[in-house]
Amino acid sequence: MKYILLMYHTEGVFTQDEMPGQMQLALDLCHQLHAKGQFLGASPLLPVSAATSISSKSGRLEVVDGPFAETKEQLGGYVLIDVPNLDDAIEVAQKFPAAKRGTVEIRPLFELEGIPKV
Template identity: 55%
Template sequence: MKYMLLIYSDENAWTDDEQERCYQESVQLTQDLHASGKYLGASPLHSVTTATSVRVRDGKRLVTDGPFAETREQLGGYFLIDAQDLDDAIAIAGRIPSVYKGTVEIRPILELTGLPAKPD
């Protein structure tokens, strides 16, 4: 089953050295997941200060800087995995370095028919 692991943390909680170490450990995790056939994708996101939110209300498009909701923890990246089950996804989420300073939300992927095939 496919799962999206959404990584939330306070961007200000990381020193530059901690952030770099987190990236290195995350790259190693992606290599491990790839070797076991569970890796589908992963990436950190740029700072929340670069975010743009779009909403349509009463037929009008509203564009604002930043995330839609202000919270202490922001979405900072993701892993897309193919896990055996939720227990396997939980075990993988526990290996993501950001889990020590933030939260990893696990969401099963709802697969829809009729979507374009993934490019090779």
């Protein structure tokens, strides 16, 4: 089953000194998943200051700088995995740095027929 691991944490939760090591840990985990055939993709995200949110309620386009909701934690990145079940997804998610200083949301993907393959 395919899952997305959404990494949430407060901006600046890792110091400048910690960041390279934490990024390397995440990269190593992605390589381990790839070696098992379980890695589908991943990417960190730029800070929320680079975000743009849109809505088109009532046919009127509204464009806002930044995230849609004001929260302390922000979405910092994602990892796509293909593992047999939720227990395995939990096992993978707990190893990522965001699980130690934030939250990793685990969501199964809904595989919609007709979506172009990458």
